[in-house]
Structure formats: C-alpha cells, structure tokens
Amino acid sequence: MKLSAAAEAITTSPILVIAAEINRRIxxxxxxxxLTVGDFDASIFPIPEALTEGIIDAYRAQQTNxxxxxxxxxxxxxxxxxxxxTCGVEHALDEIQIASGSRPLIYSFYQSVVDPGDRVVYPVPSWNNEYYCQLLGAHPVPVDTRPEDNFFPTADALRPVIEDASLLALCxxxxPTGTLMDRDQLLDICTLVVEENRRRPAGAKPLYVMFDQVYWLLTFGAHAFHHPLAVCPEIRPYAVFIDGVSKSFAGTGVRVGWGTGxxxxxxxxxxxxxxxxxxxxxxxxxxxxxxxxNDAAVDSFLDRFRSELQARLQGFYDGIMALRAEGFDVDAIAPQAAIYLSVRLGLKGRVTPSGRRLEDDESVRAWLLDEVGIGVLPFSWFGADRHADWYRISVGTxxxxQVQEILAVLGNALRTLA
Ligand SMILES: Cc1ncc(COP(=O)(O)O)c(C=O)c1O
Incomplete structure (x- = not known):
C-alpha cells in the first residue's frame, strides 16, 4: 500500500515495542x-490523593466541555x-501553555522553531530527539558525552556544532541517565547559547534551546536542580521549558503537561x-x-515519593558496587535524580551457560531478558553507540x-558466565 513519505519514514520507538513484549511475557x-519502562506501577506509586479527589470532583461537577x-x-x-x-522564576499567564502531556509541547516547540533541513543539536544518550527530528525533517546533530561529565555535553563539545543550528535540545x-547538570555546566551552556545568538546577524533565526525538565522535582540529597532562568536570565528569549505531571507526580496517564517560554x-x-x-x-x-x-499536598507527596525512589536507586547502586568489589567489570553512577540509574555491564566476550557469546549490548540485553528475567535498556537505544556497555534501569515499577531479589538474580547470573 502506498502511503505518504512521512508515513513511510516514521518508526516506532523500540522502547515501546520491548515494553509490550515484556508485558506479554508477564x-x-x-x-x-x-526495569525498562519510564513509567510507574500505579499500585506502587499512585498519583497524589488530592489529585485523584480533584479529578473525580471535577467530573462530578460536569467539567467536561x-x-x-x-x-x-x-x-x-x-x-x-x-x-x-520553588525556583524563584516568574511567568505571565501568556508565557504558559497547557497540553495533553509533555510530548505535544515538545513537538509543537520543534514545529515552531525548526524548518526542514535545520540542524538540531542534542547530546547522546538522550530521549526521543531523533524521532522529533524525523517528524520535522530536521538534520540531527548528536553530540557524544562522557560518564565523567554525567553524560552531559560540555560547552566545548557544543561550540563547534551550534553554529547555524536552530535548536539545542537538553534534558x-x-x-536515560538519571543524572542532572550542575550549576556550572548549566551556566557554561547557557552562556554559549547567549553568545552564539549575539554573534548571529540581525534578522537571522536564533539558536533556540529546549530544556526538558519533566524530572526536575525528583532530585536526591545534595543534587539540587537549578532552573536555567535563575542561573542565566539572558537565556529567556531563546528558551522553552517542558514539564508536566507525568514523572514528578507519577501521573503518566493523567496527560497534563505545560510549557513555559x-x-x-x-x-x-x-x-x-x-x-x-x-x-x-x-x-x-x-x-x-x-x-x-496546595503547597502542603505537593511537598508531602514529593517527600515520600523522592525517598521511595532514592531508596530503590541507592539499593541498586550499592548492589552493583558490591558486584564490582567481587571482581565483576561493572559500574554505576550514584543516584542523582529521576527514576533511573546508569549502570555499566562490561560483559563483552563472556559466554552464557546456554552457549550464547555476549558480543555486544544487544546480546547482553537479550540474554538478561530471555535467560535471566531482567529487562534493561542499553544506552545505544538512546543514540549512544559509543557507550554501548551502559544500560538504563528504571525503578518505576x-x-x-524486589531490589535485593533482583540483585541476587543478577549476581547469580553473572557468576554463571564463562
Ligand atoms: C525526558 C522526557 N520528556 C518527556 C517525556 C514524555 O512525557 P509525557 O508523558 O508527559 O508526554 C518523557 C517520557 O518518558 C521523558 O522521559
């Protein structure tokens, strides 16, 4: 059947495909x-009670037009x-747009500033930018990152590629890394964007920047979130911020997001x-x-939610470090934010009891799912082929x-490898 060129080109994210496959197996x-999904099991992490009550009340009050x-x-x-x-940042109402989750806001922002063929710069690993580029016919410019920079790009890595770009997409x-930019990293990048825009001739399209902040309320310990407008107010004319209730309030199915800019x-x-x-x-x-x-309701929900997420992520981190101490070539980045942990599994060349040779991240992922019963996602699925021995684990479900149970299963499986 002949379809449009756009329909021929569009593909489904493998993350959604694997989630469906795991649900089928379960x-x-x-x-x-x-441990693959960026979602929550609502029986473990329900949305705030006040939100549930408010939604039911609004339906009862027939607020349905x-x-x-x-x-x-x-x-x-x-x-x-x-x-x-929370951030000391002011917005007028016409600087705020509501949509059915964060995705339509990301898409509409891309639509608003990116023309077909425009260059869109984003770090890898990162979430979904390649698909938004595909939707817009934009030219993707992925920028490699390093674990020692918490998988964020440095201003030096961005400088050579932002010239003539329309959009820099950051999250x-x-x-997938569960890491967050510190104040200096953020200031360096914002300064770069401001300088690039000063350099562009009058009338030229600016370099816009998207800050996807959907996990910003989920930070742990000393890792503080800094709002770019608080760190660098000069970024304001070029920056759009994406947020919503999906992650910070466990409301992925509530479908409420907001963009500010x-x-x-x-x-x-x-x-x-x-x-x-x-x-x-x-x-x-x-x-x-x-x-x-309702400040009290927001704060008390977040206090509990953050501590539950952190406990799981810290448990996984400690377990991976114990395996490392046992001599396995594994590593992890201590929990900083969100619902994810970056884990490195150096298993290349090892052989499983069933005779599978673990050649690459895909064979490790498939072995873990098929023979060990643990679903994880390789960073290569987020565009980071160079960091192919790193994986995302999510604790939302x-x-x-189960943390110790899963670590025991993983440890036993590693011990069977030749
Ligand atoms: C970084 C990031 N932004 C946006 C979204 C989408 O959020 P929403 O469910 O609000 O559309 C996700 C979902 O996985 C995400 O990880």
Whole structure:
C-alpha cells in the first residue's frame, strides 16, 4: 500500500515495542523484572490523593466541555505559583501553555522553531530527539558525552556544532541517565547559547534551546536542580521549558503537561496544539491546578515519593558496587535524580551457560531478558553507540523488597558466565 513519505519514514520507538513484549511475557506467566519502562506501577506509586479527589470532583461537577486553547487559568496559575515558589522564576499567564502531556509541547516547540533541513543539536544518550527530528525533517546533530561529565555535553563539545543550528535540545534531570547538570555546566551552556545568538546577524533565526525538565522535582540529597532562568536570565528569549505531571507526580496517564517560554513562541505552540486538539482533559486540568496551588499536598507527596525512589536507586547502586568489589567489570553512577540509574555491564566476550557469546549490548540485553528475567535498556537505544556497555534501569515499577531479589538474580547470573 502506498502511503505518504512521512508515513513511510516514521518508526516506532523500540522502547515501546520491548515494553509490550515484556508485558506479554508477564501475562503468559513468565517471571520478568521489568526495569525498562519510564513509567510507574500505579499500585506502587499512585498519583497524589488530592489529585485523584480533584479529578473525580471535577467530573462530578460536569467539567467536561472544551478546556480552551490556552489551558485553564487555574492550572496556568498553579504552574506559575510552583515555579515561583520553588525556583524563584516568574511567568505571565501568556508565557504558559497547557497540553495533553509533555510530548505535544515538545513537538509543537520543534514545529515552531525548526524548518526542514535545520540542524538540531542534542547530546547522546538522550530521549526521543531523533524521532522529533524525523517528524520535522530536521538534520540531527548528536553530540557524544562522557560518564565523567554525567553524560552531559560540555560547552566545548557544543561550540563547534551550534553554529547555524536552530535548536539545542537538553534534558536535565536526564532520561536515560538519571543524572542532572550542575550549576556550572548549566551556566557554561547557557552562556554559549547567549553568545552564539549575539554573534548571529540581525534578522537571522536564533539558536533556540529546549530544556526538558519533566524530572526536575525528583532530585536526591545534595543534587539540587537549578532552573536555567535563575542561573542565566539572558537565556529567556531563546528558551522553552517542558514539564508536566507525568514523572514528578507519577501521573503518566493523567496527560497534563505545560510549557513555559516567550509569549510569541508559546502562542505558536498553542496554534499547533489547537489544530491537533492535544489539549489536556478539563477535569484533570482543574484538579492539577488546585493541586499545584496546595503547597502542603505537593511537598508531602514529593517527600515520600523522592525517598521511595532514592531508596530503590541507592539499593541498586550499592548492589552493583558490591558486584564490582567481587571482581565483576561493572559500574554505576550514584543516584542523582529521576527514576533511573546508569549502570555499566562490561560483559563483552563472556559466554552464557546456554552457549550464547555476549558480543555486544544487544546480546547482553537479550540474554538478561530471555535467560535471566531482567529487562534493561542499553544506552545505544538512546543514540549512544559509543557507550554501548551502559544500560538504563528504571525503578518505576519496582517494589522496594524486589531490589535485593533482583540483585541476587543478577549476581547469580553473572557468576554463571564463562
Ligand atoms: C525526558 C522526557 N520528556 C518527556 C517525556 C514524555 O512525557 P509525557 O508523558 O508527559 O508526554 C518523557 C517520557 O518518558 C521523558 O522521559
């Protein structure tokens, strides 16, 4: 069947495919520890109680007609309040756009600033930028990163490639690494963007920057999140920030996201979102607005949520370090943020009891899933072929008591390798 060129080109992320495959195996009765998904098991990590109540109340109050193109004022005020309270950053209501999760905001921002053939710069590993480039017909410019920089690009690595680029796409705290940019890294990059824009001739399209911050409220210990506008106010005309309830409030199925940025860009994003109809449901908007304005409810949810996530991530980190002390060629980055841990499994050339030779990250991933019963995602699935022995593990569907169980299964499996 002949379809459009866009339809011929579009592909589904393998992450979604593997998640479906694991669910199928679990439904068939196989024991699989699913550490692959950027999602939550709602029986372990439910959304905040006040949010649930607010959503039900709004449906009961028949708040079920169109929510309006901007998003409801109650929610935009709630977003402005949260950002002001936690980051000291001010936004007018016309600088805030609501959508059905973060993805339509990312897509509409790309649509607003990227023309076909434009260069889009993003670090690898990172989440989904290659697909947004594909959707826009943009020229992807992935930039390699190093574990010693927490898998973030340095300003020096970006400098040679941002010239003539339309967009720099960044995400901190980062999926898949669970790391976040420190203040100096962030300031260096913001300064670079500001300087690049000063260098461009008047009337030229600027270098825009996307800060995807959907994990920003999930940071641990001394690892503090810094809002780019607080660190470098001069970045404001060029920067759009992406956020929502999916990750920080475990609400991946609630479908409420918000973007903040210059009113002119936000207005264009609104037009794209309106034509696609990617609005957030009205009852959810009302409930999220009420919830974000309720400081006590937000803080008490986050306190517990963060400590539960950190306990699991720290458990995995300690376990990997114990395996390292035992002599295995494994490593990990101590938990910093989000729901992910960066884990290195140096298993190349090892042979499994069934005679499989572990040639590369794909054979390690397949062995872990098929024979050990642990699902993990290689960084190469996030565009980082050079870091092919690093993997993402996610704790969003992991019970606290399962951490030691999974580590025991992993340790036993490693000990069987020749
Ligand atoms: C970095 C990042 N941004 C955005 C999203 C999408 O969020 P939403 O569910 O709000 O569309 C994800 C989901 O995995 C993500 O990891």
């Amino acid at each position: 439904a068939e009765g196989q024991r699989v520890y699913n 169109y929510p309006g193109a901007f998003g409801l004022d109650i929610l935009r005020k709630g977003v402005a309040h949260l950002l002001q309270r 901190s705290p980062q999926n 210059p009113a002119e860009i936000i207005g264009k994003m609104r037009a794209f979102i309106a034509h696609v109809g990617a609005w957030a449901p009205k009852p959810e908007q009302i409930a999220c607005g009420g919830f974000l304005a 992991c019970r606290r008591e």
